[in-house]
Amino acid sequence: MSTGGEDQTQEPVLEPGPLFVVSMWRSGSSLLYALLNKHPQVALTYEADLLLLKPVFLKPAAFCDWAERWELWNEAFQRHGLTAGDVDESISDFPSAFKAAHQLYAKRHGATIWGDKSPNYYDRLNEMADDFTDARFIIVWRDPKGTANSILRAASLGNSYFSRKGAAHCGFLGYEVFKKECDRLLARGKPVCQVNYEDLIQDTPSMMRHVCEFLQIPYDDSLAVLEGADRSAILEGQHHANLKGDKIVRGPRPELVGVALRKKIRQYEAWWHQIYGSAWPPYPQLADNAVQSPSRFSRLVDRVLYLTLRIRGRISPLVFSFIPISLLRRYRESKRRRREATDVAQPGPVDAGGASCAVALNSRAAHGEGRG
Numbered sequence: 001m002s003t004g005g006e007d008q009t010q011e012p013v014l015e016p017g018p019l020f021v022v023s024m025w026r027s028g029s030s031l032l033y034a035l036l037n038k039h040p041q042v043a044l045t046y047e048a049d050l051l052l053l054k055p056v057f058l059k060p061a062a063f064c065d066w067a068e069r070w071e072l073w074n075e076a077f078q079r080h081g082l083t084a085g086d087v088d089e090s091i092s093d094f095p096s097a098f099k100a101a102h103q104l105y106a107k108r109h110g111a112t113i114w115g116d117k118s119p120n121y122y123d124r125l126n127e128m129a130d131d132f133t134d135a136r137f138i139i140v141w142r143d144p145k146g147t148a149n150s151i152l153r154a155a156s157l158g159n160s161y162f163s164r165k166g167a168a169h170c171g172f173l174g175y176e177v178f179k180k181e182c183d184r185l186l187a188r189g190k191p192v193c194q195v196n197y198e199d200l201i202q203d204t205p206s207m208m209r210h211v212c213e214f215l216q217i218p219y220d221d222s223l224a225v226l227e228g229a230d231r232s233a234i235l236e237g238q239h240h241a242n243l244k245g246d247k248i249v250r251g252p253r254p255e256l257v258g259v260a261l262r263k264k265i266r267q268y269e270a271w272w273h274q275i276y277g278s279a280w281p282p283y284p285q286l287a288d289n290a291v292q293s294p295s296r297f298s299r300l301v302d303r304v305l306y307l308t309l310r311i312r313g314r315i316s317p318l319v320f321s322f323i324p325i326s327l328l329r330r331y332r333e334s335k336r337r338r339r340e341a342t343d344v345a346q347p348g349p350v351d352a353g354g355a356s357c358a359v360a361l362n363s364r365a366a367h368g369e370g371r372g
Contacts, residue, residue: 017134
């Protein structure tokens with residue numbers, strides 16, 4: 001199947017709204033992205049995450065330097081073969097900027113379906129639905145323990161974002177937030193396709209056929225294999241090794257989830273099965289009836305922990321949107337020189353965005369997920 005990069009005699013008619021592929025971090029959306037982007041009608045960006053810099057659009061239009069800040073944040077233009085000068089930098093509102101950049105990428109690839117793949121939309125699905133009334137969503141679920149284990153494996157491989165304290169807890173505690181966001185989309189009548197990571201790796205052709213039916217595009221067996229997928233927009237890192245290969249890894253992974261965290265996850269799974277029924281979470285499919293749900297006090301403490309972690313995650317892009325851009329340029333240049341000097345090509349999801357400067361920010365350039 002063609003990748004859609006060849007010259008087009010007629011400009012394709014783009015879909016009216018974007019497509020968002022979303023999961024929790026390290027839960028399989030990158031795999032789905034790599035497979036789906038092989039389709040000639042699809043050209044999604046990889047964790048471009050302009051949404052995270054939405055505060056920059058609060059500034060007066062004359063000072064809304066969103067394009068350059070976005071590039072300094074996570075090299076979104078460079079990773080996707082574009083430059084900040086390719087878009088109209090006079091645009092000063094988020095929906096128009098998002099649409100201009102992502103539609104440009106799709107047009108360059110002769111595709112009709114445009115949008116973004118990112119785990120960082122999991123708690124903001126309805127915000128995106130408000131900004132884009134014609135948006136479609138593909139939701140990828142994964143066994144919560146599998147998500148936590150993948151986060152811990154990424155941390156063990158040196159990824160700085162997932163090495164932060166509480167990353168694994170935030171990964172599974174946000175699962176219910178993600179569920180509520182998804183349910184609200186469905187209640188609003190928004191087009192949503194739900195995929196299980198476990199089903200995707202075990203029966204890839206069936207799942208990709210299901211996704212293509214949702215998008216109303218023809219299915220081809222080439223979409224069920226990684227070979228030939230364009231992964232050039234994905235930043236380097238050992239935690240991406242499986243995704244960068246040509247084989248979908250289906251076997252068990254090294255178990256790094258400790259006893260205490262495993263127990264807590266099992267308790268929450270039991271709690272969620274009580275609330276949502278046996279169908280969610282879809283994996284693990286069989287809950288242990290002997291497992292006690294977490295106490296009300298425990299849930300309260302975990303909720304406070306989760307909110308604290310999420311607030312911490314929101315501070316970096318907020319400050320990044322307003323800090324003098326001259327400082328960001330200098331930081332980016334010094335980071336480039338250090339990278340060249342050490343020949344280290346593993347920018348973590350925090351460091352690659354670069355905004356430490358005087359405030360020691362932990363920016364999220366390649367953030368999270370899809371690296372299971």
